[in-house]
Amino acid sequence: xxxxxxxxxxxxxxxxxxxxxxxxxxxxxxxxxxxxxxxxxxxxxxxxxxxxxxxxxxxxxxxxxxxxxxxxxxxxxxxxxxxxxxxxxxxxxxxxxxxxxxxxxxxxxxxxxxxxxxxxxxxxxxxxxxxxxxxxxxxxxxxxxxxxxxxxxxxxxxxxxxxxxxxxxxxxxxxxxxxxxxxxxxxxxxxxxxxxxxxxxxxxxxxxxxxxxxxxxxxxxxxxxxxxxxxxxxxxxxxxxxxxxxxxxxxxxxxxxxxxxxxxxxxxxxxxxxxxxxxxxxxxxxxxxxxxxxxxxxxxxxxxxxxxxxxxxxxxxxxxxxxxxxxxxxxxxxxxxxxxxxxxxxxxxxxxxxxxxxxxxxxxxxxxxxxxxxxxxxxxxxxxxxxxxxxxxxxxxxxxxxxxxxxxxxxxxxxxxxxxxxxxxxxxxxxxxxxxxxxxxxxxxxxxxxxxxxxxxxxxxxxxxxxxxxxxxxxxxxxxxxxxxxxxxxxxxxxxxxxxxxxxxxxxxxxxxxxxxxxxxxxxxxxxxxxxxxxxxxxxxxxxxxxxxxxxxxxxxxxxxxxxxxxxxx
Numbered sequence: 325x326x327x328x329x330x331x332x333x334x335x336x337x338x339x340x341x342x343x344x345x346x347x348x349x350x351x352x353x354x355x356x357x358x359x360x361x362x363x364x365x366x367x368x369x370x371x372x373x374x375x376x377x378x379x380x381x382x383x384x385x386x387x388x389x390x391x392x393x394x395x396x397x398x399x400x401x402x403x404x405x406x407x408x409x410x411x412x413x414x415x416x417x418x419x420x421x422x423x424x425x426x427x428x429x430x431x432x433x434x435x436x437x438x439x440x441x442x443x444x445x446x447x448x449x450x451x452x453x454x455x456x457x458x459x460x461x462x463x464x465x466x467x468x469x470x471x472x473x474x475x476x477x478x479x480x481x482x483x484x485x486x487x488x489x490x491x492x493x494x495x496x497x498x499x500x501x502x503x504x505x506x507x508x509x510x511x512x513x514x515x516x517x518x519x520x521x522x523x524x525x526x527x528x529x530x531x532x533x534x535x536x537x538x539x540x541x542x543x544x545x546x547x548x549x550x551x552x553x554x555x556x557x558x559x560x561x562x563x564x565x566x567x568x569x570x571x572x573x574x575x576x577x578x579x580x581x582x583x584x585x586x587x588x589x590x591x592x593x594x595x596x597x598x599x600x601x602x603x604x605x606x607x608x609x610x611x612x613x614x615x616x617x618x619x620x621x622x623x624x625x626x627x628x629x630x631x632x633x634x635x636x637x638x639x640x641x642x643x644x645x646x647x648x649x650x651x652x653x654x655x656x657x658x659x660x661x662x663x664x665x666x667x668x669x670x671x672x673x674x675x676x677x678x679x680x681x682x683x684x685x686x687x688x689x690x691x692x693x694x695x696x697x698x699x700x701x702x703x704x705x706x707x708x709x710x711x712x713x714x715x716x717x718x719x720x721x722x723x724x725x726x727x728x729x730x731x732x733x734x735x736x737x738x739x740x741x742x743x744x745x746x747x748x749x750x751x752x753x754x755x756x757x758x759x760x761x762x763x764x765x766x767x768x769x770x771x772x773x774x775x776x777x778x779x780x781x782x783x784x785x786x787x788x789x790x791x792x793x794x795x796x797x798x799x800x801x802x803x804x805x806x807x808x809x810x811x812x813x814x815x816x817x818x819x820x821x822x823x824x825x826x827x828x829x830x831x832x833x834x835x836x837x838x839x840x841x842x843x844x845x846x847x848x849x850x851x852x853x854x855x856x857x858x859x860x861x862x863x864x865x866x867x868x869x870x871x872x873x874x875x876x877x878x879x880x881x882x883x884x885x886x887x888x889x890x891x892x893x894x
Contacts, residue, residue, distance in 0.1 A: 325384075326351040326477060326509035327372065331839055332381035333802075334367055339773075340802055342368050343533035344381070346839040349526075351386075352507045354500070356524035358514060360556070364533040365513045369479050372511065374398045386476055398477075401470030405482040408466065409454040415441070415465050416450035422473040440468040443502055460491035467499060471506070478503070480512040484519065496522055517557055521545075529553045532800040537837050549680055549837065550797050551713055554587045561588040561649050562713055563676070564685055566736075583684040583736045585714070587677045590623070590652040594672035595661060604672035610649060612667045622658050624651045626671060682761060682787065683794040685715040685737035689754065691724050699742050704771045704890075711798040725749040734759050742767055743888045748880040751893065755873045761791055764883050764891040772864035772890065775803040776856055777840070779894070780849065780879075784868025787894040789828070792866050793836035795892065801864070803840040805829070806856060808849045818844070850878050857882075857889055868894040 327349040334342040342364040349355045357365040370376040372383060374395030383391045390398050409418050419440055420433045428436075441447050444464040454462050463483050470478060480499070484492040500523055503510050514520055520527050521541045528538040529552070537544055537553050548554040551562060563586045588607075596602045599609075607628075614625040626649045649671060663669070686709055690696035696718040700706070709716040719735045725746040734757050741750040743766045754762055775796065779788040796803055807825045809817060825842040832838040845852045857863050865882065869875060875893075883891055 325349060326353070326386055327355075327511070328382075328384040329368075329372070330382040330384070331841065332368065332371060332383060333379050334364075334371060334376060335379050340533050340800065342371065342378075343800070343802065344839050344841065345530075345533075345535045346833065347528060347535060347538065349509060349511065351509055354503055354510045354512070354523055354525045356512045356514060356520040356527050357530060358517065358520045358527055358556070359530035360515055363530040365530045366481055368530070369481050369511060369513045372477075373400050373402045373479050375402070399473075399475050401473070401475035401478045403463070403466050403470045403478070403480045403483050405485045409462060409469070411454055413453075414450060415446070415452050415454070415457070418454070418465055419469050419472050421469060426473060436472055440471060443505070444468050444498060458491070459487050460495050463487065463495055464498060467502065471502070471508075476509065478508050478510040480510065482514055483512075484514070484516075492519070499523070520557075527557075529556060531556075531797070534796065535837070536797050547677055548587065550794075551585065551679065551681070552797060554677075554679065555713065559590050559650055559652075561590065561593075562586070563588060564715060564736075585679045585681055585684050587679060588649070588673055589675075590650045592674040592676070593649060593651040594674060595624075595626070595651060595653070595657075595663070595669045596672065597661070597670065599670045602670055602672035604674045605676075607649075607671040607673050609668060609670055612663050612665055612669060613648075615663065615665055620655065622653045622655075624653065624663070625649070626651055626669060628671070680790075681794045682790045683712065683738055685709075685717070686740050686763070687735035687737055688716070688718045688740045689721060689724060689735055689750070690718065690742065691720070691722050693718070693720055695742065696720055698767055699740060699765065702765060702767060702769060704769055705740065705765060707771070708798060724753060726753075738763050738892075740765055743769075743883060743891070744886070745884055747883040748875060751875050751883065755875060758873065760787075760872075760894060762893045764888075764893070766888045766890065768887075769890050770862055772799065772801050773862040774860070775799065775801050775864045775866060776806055776853070777803060777866045778806045778808065778849075778853060779868025781868065781870035783872060784870070784894050785828070785831075788866060788868035789832050789836060789838075791892060791894050792840075793832065793838040795866065796838060796840070799864075805832075805840055805842045806853070807842065807844045808852045809844065809846055810848070811846050813846060818846075850881055853882060854885070857885075864890045864892070866892045866894070 325348045329345055329347040332342055332345045333340055345368060359365045367376060371378050374393060382389060385398060416437050419437045423433045423436060444467060446461060446464055484495055512523060524541055526538060527541050527544055529536050531552050536550050544553055545557050554560045564583055565586055566583055594602055594604045599606050610626040610628040612624055613627045616623040628647055628649055688696045688699045690699060700716060700718055706716060738761050739754050739759050740763045741747060743764045747764050751762055777792050779785050805825060805828055807821050809821050821844050825844060829842055857865060
């Protein structure tokens with residue numbers, strides 16, 4: 325691999341800006357780092373270049389560990405957004421600058437300069453000053469200067485940001501052509517999805533300092549694993565739906581419903597006058613609320629679930645939310661079925677992709693409406709639901725902490741209960757009804773800065789990893805997998821414990837694209853967890869229970885501390 329990052333972390337004032345990022349970029353690959361402003365992508369690029377020191381992790385270029393190597397010795401070319409050309413130097417002098425610093429002979433400098441000017445399409449412009457060039461031409465000179473000393477890696481930090489659309493397209497084409505001709509490994513940082521799709525062999529999407537997903541553009545667009553990637557790489561409708569699944573009490577093959585998150589791209593939605601006219605799967609009826617003509621496409625917003633629509637809907641249709649569905653239609657589709665605002669339509673789906681996330685929505689479970697409202701007002705819970713673009717609802721059960729059988733349906737998604745003395749009774753009641761995961765939340769809980777992850781048995785390993793990955797994509801916090809063995813464990817057991825933690829890390833990387841640190845402790849499980857959680861404020865625990873559907877009595881101490889911490893149970 326040309327570039328290998330291993331758990332690279334960078335903090336500013338104690339906050340992780342780049343958070344345990346691991347990545348491998350192949351030789352000659354054009355890799356695009358994509359993400360919103362503040363996601364950590366430019367900081368990561370500067371760390372690769374040696375312009376920013378890292379607080380943790382390792383950076384390897386072509387098999388050489390360069391974590392502590394200076395920027396000049398890393399053989400990296402860097403192109404900034406603002407060109408960074410020397411204004412008092414000509415184009416030729418700018419390109420030759422790095423060669424002069426390296427004391428290259430004049431004849432070699434001239435040869436290399438002319439070669440690069442020809443490559444970027446600016447031959448015979450050696451004697452011009454930067455001020456005499458257009459923005460696109462200046463950026464081409466910046467690329468040529470970065471390539472002058474024949475670096476092994478080219479890093480581009482939003483080089484098209486200050487250019488108009490036409491020049492951006494021309495410069496993109498030039499840079500891609502240069503990269504292919506030279507075969508140089510390249511990383512481009514951008515927040516422009518169209519730019520990423522046009523240039524990247526592979527994309528990596530960052531948010532809140534984490535690398536959420538990496539893969540081919542077509543794969544990330546059509547089969548994303550996370551809500552953020554689904555909605556960041558183009559428009560997407562996120563739907564909540566119920567699906568039957570085999571329950572943990574599977575001895576009798578009983579089945580219960582599970583809430584899942586599905587993605588519907590606007591171009592995959594079909595509109596028709598009624599259900600019988602659809603050629604695709606029926607979603608429901610709705611009213612056209614907004615219409616926008618954009619040339620090749622027509623963009624619409626359809627409001628689902630209105631009273632008029634419900635009168636036309638089939639009661640057997642799968643219930644879905646949200647209220648709004650975004651739809652795009654081509655001109656042939658517009659001509660075949662003209663629409664007007666307010667018109668009732670049947671909505672069909674050509675293709676729906678189910679996201680592999682166990683955290684779908686949040687349902688606050690409490691004994692009274694007042695208690696539910698207090699918990700729902702927790703700013704971290706409301707912020708988390710907003711980041712996940714999902715539903716936060718309440719379900720009142722007066723006998724939640726009692727032994728009386730509970731009537732009615734089980735809460736959907738993640739059940740949220742208030743931490744405190746009666747929290748274990750609530751958890752046992754929910755677990756007995758087959759409800760998982762469960763979030764035990766102190767009413768005054770603050771956003772966690774660190775997440776401790778532990779599973780108390782192999783049966784919970786897979787679910788714990790999946791929940792941890794789903795949570796950390798929306799929480800800007802450090803995380804650690806904590807393995808705990810009894811005191812006095814023999815050396816063979818300790819070695820096996822270390823090996824198991826390495827397996828956990830590999831499984832998290834391969835199955836969820838998640839990389840976190842691992843630690844092994846010796847002692848009593850509950851005592852070690854309490855000690856770790858009490859070592860500093862602002863922590864959270866993700867805990868895999870030793871047996872599905874049960875809460876051991878000795879685990880109660882983790883849920884009843886005051887002041888406590890959020891605990892997510894698998």
